[in-house]
Amino acid sequence: xxxxxxxxxxxxxxxxxxxxxxxxxxxxxxxxxxxxxxxxxxxxxxxxxxxxxxxxxxxxxxxxxxxxxxxxxxxxxxxxxxxxxxxxxxxxxxxxxxxxxxxxxxxxxxxxxxxxxxxxxxxxxxxxxxxxxxxxxxxxxxxxxxxxxxxxxxxxxxxxxxxxxxxxxxxxxxxxxxxxxxxxxxxxxxxxxxxxxxxxxxxxxxxxxxxxxxxxxxxxxxxxxxxxxxxxxxxxxxxxxxxxxxxxxxxxxxxxxxxxxxxxxxxxxxxxxxxxxxxxxxxxxxxxxxxxxxxxxxxxxxxxxxxxxxxxxxxxxxxxxxxxxxxxxxxxxxxxxxxxxxxxxxxxxxxxxxxxxxxxxxxxxxxxxxxxxxxxxxxxxxxxxxxxxxxxxxxx
Amino acid sequence: xxxxxxxxxxxxxxxxxxxxxxxxxxxxxxxxxxxxxxxxxxxxxxxxxxxxxxxxxxxxxxxxxxxxxxxxxxxxxxxxxxxxxxxxxxxxxxxxxxxxxxxxxxxxxxxxxxxxxxxxxxxxxxxxxxxxxxxxxxxxxxxxxxxxxxxxxxxxxxxxxxxxxxxxxxxxxxxxxxxxxxxxxxxxxxxxxxxxxxxxxxxxxxxxxxxxxxxxxxxxxxxxxxxxxxxxxxxxxxxxxxxxxxxxxxxxxxxxxxxxxxxxxxxxxxxxxxxxxxxxxxxxxxxxxxxxxxxxxxxxxxxxxxxxxxxxxxxxxxxxxxxxxxxxxxxxxxxxxxxxxxxxxxxxxxxxxxxxxx
Numbered sequence: 001x002x003x004x005x006x007x008x009x010x011x012x013x014x015x016x017x018x019x020x021x022x023x024x025x026x027x028x029x030x031x032x033x034x035x036x037x038x039x040x041x042x043x044x045x046x047x048x049x050x051x052x053x054x055x056x057x058x059x060x061x062x063x064x065x066x067x068x069x070x071x072x073x074x075x076x077x078x079x080x081x082x083x084x085x086x087x088x089x090x091x092x093x094x095x096x097x098x099x100x101x102x103x104x105x106x107x108x109x110x111x112x113x114x115x116x117x118x119x120x121x122x123x124x125x126x127x128x129x130x131x132x133x134x135x136x137x138x139x140x141x142x143x144x145x146x147x148x149x150x151x152x153x154x155x156x157x158x159x160x161x162x163x164x165x166x167x168x169x170x171x172x173x174x175x176x177x178x179x180x181x182x183x184x185x186x187x188x189x190x191x192x193x194x195x196x197x198x199x200x201x202x203x204x205x206x207x208x209x210x211x212x213x214x215x216x217x218x219x220x221x222x223x224x225x226x227x228x229x230x231x232x233x234x235x236x237x238x239x240x241x242x243x244x245x246x247x248x249x250x251x252x253x254x255x256x257x258x259x260x261x262x263x264x265x266x267x268x269x270x271x272x273x274x275x276x277x278x279x280x281x282x283x284x285x286x287x288x289x290x291x292x293x294x295x296x297x298x299x300x301x302x303x304x305x306x307x308x309x310x311x312x313x314x315x316x317x318x319x320x321x322x323x324x325x326x327x328x329x330x331x332x333x334x335x336x337x338x339x340x341x342x343x344x345x346x347x348x349x350x351x352x353x354x355x356x357x358x359x360x361x362x363x364x365x366x367x368x369x370x371x372x373x374x375x376x377x378x379x380x381x382x383x384x385x386x387x388x389x390x391x392x393x394x395x396x
Numbered sequence: 397x398x399x400x401x402x403x404x405x406x407x408x409x410x411x412x413x414x415x416x417x418x419x420x421x422x423x424x425x426x427x428x429x430x431x432x433x434x435x436x437x438x439x440x441x442x443x444x445x446x447x448x449x450x451x452x453x454x455x456x457x458x459x460x461x462x463x464x465x466x467x468x469x470x471x472x473x474x475x476x477x478x479x480x481x482x483x484x485x486x487x488x489x490x491x492x493x494x495x496x497x498x499x500x501x502x503x504x505x506x507x508x509x510x511x512x513x514x515x516x517x518x519x520x521x522x523x524x525x526x527x528x529x530x531x532x533x534x535x536x537x538x539x540x541x542x543x544x545x546x547x548x549x550x551x552x553x554x555x556x557x558x559x560x561x562x563x564x565x566x567x568x569x570x571x572x573x574x575x576x577x578x579x580x581x582x583x584x585x586x587x588x589x590x591x592x593x594x595x596x597x598x599x600x601x602x603x604x605x606x607x608x609x610x611x612x613x614x615x616x617x618x619x620x621x622x623x624x625x626x627x628x629x630x631x632x633x634x635x636x637x638x639x640x641x642x643x644x645x646x647x648x649x650x651x652x653x654x655x656x657x658x659x660x661x662x663x664x665x666x667x668x669x670x671x672x673x674x675x676x677x678x679x680x681x682x683x684x685x686x687x688x689x690x691x692x693x694x695x696x697x698x699x700x701x702x703x704x705x706x707x708x709x710x711x712x713x714x715x716x717x718x719x720x721x722x723x724x725x726x727x728x729x730x731x732x733x734x735x736x737x738x739x740x741x742x743x744x745x746x747x748x749x750x751x752x753x754x
Binding site for chain 2: 069071238240243248254255259260262264266267268279283286290307308
């Protein structure tokens with residue numbers, strides 16, 4: 001009798017937590033331009049005479065940024081994207097962009113709508129999580145520019161988000177003003193792999209991705225392995241993915257990430273570990289610090305974004321979010337923008353690795369030279385950083 | 397899946413079983429400390445459930461209590477850290493900050509348990525509802541405050557560090573890994589085994605234990621022999637709350653060093669499952685928690701260090717979700733009574749009404 005009721009209650013409890021999770025509070029978003037950002041559009045006298053001769057650019061474009069959950073100064077996607085939008089606005093002489101920080105994932109759509117309702121001309125949405133709602137908004141507002149950062153839309157023939165991933169529609173023609181910014185993660189991973197191989201003493205390094213369904217994660221890791229082998233052809237690169245689905249474990253569970261990585265380190269014994277797993281990866285960096293081995297961060301400079309692991313972070317494989325958003329806004333300002341996927345890589349300063357901070361002493365002059373050579377070769381397009389077949393495809 | 401089917405057709409099961417045992421023997425020494433670490437929040441949560449339910453109060457709110465304590469431990473730690481000396485002591489990396497944070501976590505849990513006790517004992521509200529309210533409230537309040545305070549980049553007040561047992565002890569053949577498992581731990585994980593043994597003895601060998609069980613089985617009879625049912629239930633729910641609070645503190649002060657929205661991730665519910673599988677006994681609860689943590693650890697190992705041969709083919713053919721499902725599957729099997737019977741205290745979940753004095 002009682003067993004059943006405890007069991008049923010247990011189940012009901014889980015169900016309630018799950019439903020509580022998906023039905024967040026729906027308060028009206030407040031669109032506010034932060035006062036901290038610089039507003040003056042190039043009224044300051046310029047020192048370069050050639051620039052001083054041309055009139056300061058001005059643009060009537062209204063730019064809005066919808067970030068992911070969190071805050072505007074997260075030293076992560078939200079902050080660097082917003083900085084890029086501010087820089088782009090300054091470049092073209094537009095007003096400082098407005099911003100909304102959604103409080104839960106259920107608010108993405110209405111926060112984007114709050115900008116379209118106010119007739120904003122350019123709306124920047126930050127991160128993979130907003131892809132679905134950005135597609136919807138781009139379809140409903142064909143005259144508004146959308147910049148989706150780190151988004152790879154998959155649409156059906158009507159231009160709606162294809163949740164079955166058949167991707168029969170061509171996003172570029174169906175949503176002609178939706179610019180989806182993607183990055184060549186394998187190049188950033190390649191540079192990180194070079195650093196890892198050079199810092200490693202044991203000859204075994206590792207990379208852990210969030211989920212084997214995440215193509216960018218796989219590209220990071222494939223690049224990482226190739227970069228490491230370019231420094232030391234006999235190096236052993238152990239790789240693993242925390243999970244095979246998009247559950248919280250993949251990118252949102254640092255406690256699990258730490259346990260997973262502790263176990264991984266105990267069995268594979270790497271002395272450098274590259275995390276490609278978001279907040280789960282922060283736990284991986286913690287595990288690296290506890291095990292007294294080096295860690296490499298991902299996407300942004302994690303020495304700044306995750307100071308808890310500063311003792312062991314050597315560098316981070318970075319997406320240059322600010323650069324790419326700024327450049328994209330400039331093309332819109334100059335009326336040269338085209339919709340569709342926009343790839344950022346070494347050739348347009350879209351990727352790189354972070355500063356070594358207090359680990360600079362680990363970096364040999366030889367490595368610095370090799371990194372510069374590799375970056376130059378990537379810019380020239382002569383360096384292969386991803387396997388010719390199966391780039392971004394998971395294989396066991 | 398093809399691999400699995402081919403594997404099942406082509407291979408003698410006995411050979412596979414031998415291989416599997418060999419694989420476990422091979423990996424366990426490496427991951428043994430982790431088994432206890434992953435089991436710690438489950439075991440502490442389950443112990444909370446055992447104390448509460450043994451005295452007749454169902455506590456579904458373990459998850460929420462854990463989450464709230466985890467949050468308070470973190471926020472108090474971050475707040476007081478700049479005001480206090482930060483030199484960690486050589487043992488467990490204890491700092492004054494961490495001790496204050498731990499006390500704050502326990503007080504939080506005590507407060508929440510008091511609410512649960514008041515609702516379910518004094519007010520005689522439905523105990524399941526009371527626990528559910530705690531879960532939902534803890535989820536919402538911590539999530540909201542976290543976003544308000546945190547601003548995205550995780551700050552930390554540090555964490556307890558693990559004790560390193562002498563290598564001579566750990567390297568003893570055959571049993572060294574057991575020492576490693578229980579000694580290569582931070583203070584909270586290390587205390588679990590002590591708490592379990594003390595609880596087991598108290599529950600079955602002490603006056604308190606006898607009274608607790610009596611109150612959980614037949615409160616009216618207990619009352620007639622002079623036991624104050626209400627008071628004992630209050631005390632037990634509060635004591636249980638302390639254990640859930642310790643589990644919460646473990647998450648932010650030992651298993652990681654900062655808070656994350658909804659970071660308990662259902663551990664409070666799995667703890668309830670561990671309590672049921674452990675048949676409402678402390679040792680059983682620890683055993684069940686270890687069963688869950690080892691199934692998780694073995695599943696992890698299979699992803700990054702799979703065994704060779706046919707066994708590897710079979711194990712890697714099972715998707716990760718298959719392994720994730722194991723704790724729940726075992727719970728269903730046990731609750732359905734397929735493996736033994738798991739019988740709860742008779743008065744579990746029933747509010748007690750004192751007989752009116754005549």
